[in-house]
Amino acid sequence: MGAGSLRYGPAILVGRFVRFLARLRKPGGGSAIPGLVVNRIAPGYLTRTLSGFPDGLIVVSGSSGKSTTTKMLVAILRAHGDEVFTNPSTANISQGLTSALLERADWRGRVPGGVAVLEMDEGHGAVVMRGVDARLVALTNVMVDQIDRFHDSEMVVSMLGKIAGRASEGVVINADDAALERLAARLAPGVAVHRYGVAQRVMDASPRGLGYAETAGTRLTPEAGVVVDHVEGRRARLVDAEASVDVELPARGTHYAVDAAAAYATARAVLGARFDVSLAADALSSIPAVFGRGERVTVRGHEVEFVLVQNPASYQLNIDGIETGTEQVLFAIGSDVRDPSYFWPVDASSLGRVSIVSGSKAHEAALMLAYDGVEVDRVEPDLAHAVDDFLAAPAPTRGVKTIVFSADAMRRTRAHLGLTGADE
Amino acid sequence: MTHHASGFTIVTLVPSLLDTNGDAQNAAVLAARLRWAGHDARMVAVEERGALPDRVDAVIVGSGNDSTLEPARERLLTMHDELRRWGTEGVPILGVGTGWELLSWGVETADGRTVEGLGVLPGRAVPRPTRATGDVVVRSPRFGHLVGFENHARDYVQAEASPLGRLVSGIGNGRDAGQEGVVMGWVIGTHLHGPVLAKNPAMADAFASEMAVRAGTTYEPGERAAVVDGYAEEARRAQLRVAGIALPA
Secondary structure: OOEOOHHHHHHHHHHHHHHHHHHHHOOOOOOOHHHHHHHHHOOOHHHHHHHOOOOOEEEEEOOOOHHHHHHHHHHHHHHOOOOEEEOOOOOOOHHHHHHHHHHHOOOOOOEOOOEEEEEOOOOOHHHHOOOOOEEEEEEOOOEOOOHHHHOOHHHHHHHHHHHHOOEEEEEEEEOOEHHHHHHHHOOOOOOEEEEEEEOHHHHHOOOOOOOEOOEOOOOOOOOOOEEEEEEEOOEEEEEOOOOEEEEEOOOOOHHHHHHHHHHHHHHHHHHHHHOOHHHHHHHHHOOOOOOOEEEEEEEOOEEEEEEEOOOHHHHHHHHHHOOOOOOOEEEEOOOOOOOHHHHOOOOOHHHOEEEEEEOOOHHHHHHHHHHOOOEEEEEEOOHHHHHHHHHHOOOOOOOOEEEEEOHHHHHHHHHHHOOOOOOO | OOOOOOOEEEEEEOOOOOOOOOOOHHHHHHHHHHHHOOOOEEEEEEOOHHHOOOOOOEEEEOOOOHHHHHHHHHHHHOOHHHHHHHHHHOOOEEEEOHHHHHHOOEEEOOOOOEEEOOOOOOOEEEEEEEEEEEEEEEEEOOOEEEEEEEEEEEEEEOOOOOOOEEEEEOOOOOOOOOEEOEEEOOEEEEOOOOOHHHHOHHHHHHHHHHHHHHOOOOOOOOHHHHHHHHHHHHHHHHHHHHHOOOOOO
């Protein structure tokens, strides 16, 4: 039995036909167009289908870490034998969600799956969730993120509050994020609050903090939730009142350990007595390396590290994570960053030297790097040209060739290099 | 060329609450340009009065959120006497966004709050029907063409006699006044957020020159500044091109 209803049959057929047409135009490509069409001709489809999963709906949202947390949570639930419907991370707004549902729907619009785990964009989630009931809502954090989109972090908190307000059973929050703690204090009575966070020494090991708009003054204890007790490279230890487990992260970095704690705490809340600590730990450890963030690939005979920059916090953490003295860095900021002002508080001085600065915001980026004391060898706004020249240069004597890019510049780079995932 | 033992000190006030858009980094821009010119210069982040250094050569007050207007005002209020004195003495002060608004007579928010300002600059901030977001170009008699980005929920009124400049593009102070910012001596308020001094080197150098004159020395932009200003020039051009704005000759 799945979610859906006979009344949407005609709309589903139209949606599938549109998807077929979209595929003819762009073979292999996913598209939001079918979702757009179905949302127009059958506006209730998304709401009704999301509410119709027999084992309920789990929503993951927040400024950053939601796609990793979603992947981890889905892996843990599947390891427990649950049939899970989930959305690809790029389909986390209304049209994309509908398209993702259509992708799996039968002719009546029914989607197989007992439980749905959906990553939801913090901006669109409040609208998508109108009229939809979730069992649990897991929130990752509130960061100074995409200010040109949301204007300020308070707006993000208010949108997340609307999403959290749809949770009937419980909300899972990051206890180190003061804004989320305040949000949890305003939930309706009877809605459980589950928490995760990091131990003080883990917090201390990130001298600039974890990037939350406002960090809580106190740390969570294992009695009160799932605590990241220790992080070293790709290994992390999660401790709660029940158990202590070691997991292997998809990439090095404390933020991945926090994502693992979020998924672990949420899975425990979903599964209740069925939660198996070792199944969860194995599932977490088997998550493949996350694409674009600290990902290593071999292209044109060179080992290349890709570093994705999505917001000031991830920018700082990822810059700090690049080995000091890395000789060849390509730094590319695309048109997705309309106004790079909010990246200025980030200290990129540890890069020392950047070989090429590229992307449509190349000169803005060069300006920012120069005031951080970074030497810029060359500014080449044409990204394809920059990537070609960067890879044509001889291998570095120190470190690997490292490409730091914004999401848009990442897509263009991957497409240019013919790498998979360029158009997901 | 160093004029006094400790060199130049640029303070940025309450950056924990007033650096949402990287405006506080304007202090780092001034410090870097002075160093490139061969001077000693440092940026000092000051959260409350007790942390103020003995000598202050320039002041940056950046932009924050509406939810932190009151706490930011409380902290600035502890330095009210200093802000008035600096303003009177001619220490360059740059207020950006809500930082500027807090230096005004007062701020009225859309939800009906009125936050009393520090009264260092004339005028007040009043709600506008829609948020103003986008590229701004201002023709300033003192600093030439200023290029930047604005993102604010309020207009600025009652300071029409002393704007920073006339708008070439953008909303600026709003109310169809065609003006942006406010200036009183060397106290300057602007909506141009982020690193406005990096993007507008002429304005940065006017600040640096004034600081040097006040300290009894001189300022000539360093060689490094010429390279970096080349990036600024290209960034300005790219922004104007994307925004479809042609600068008048």
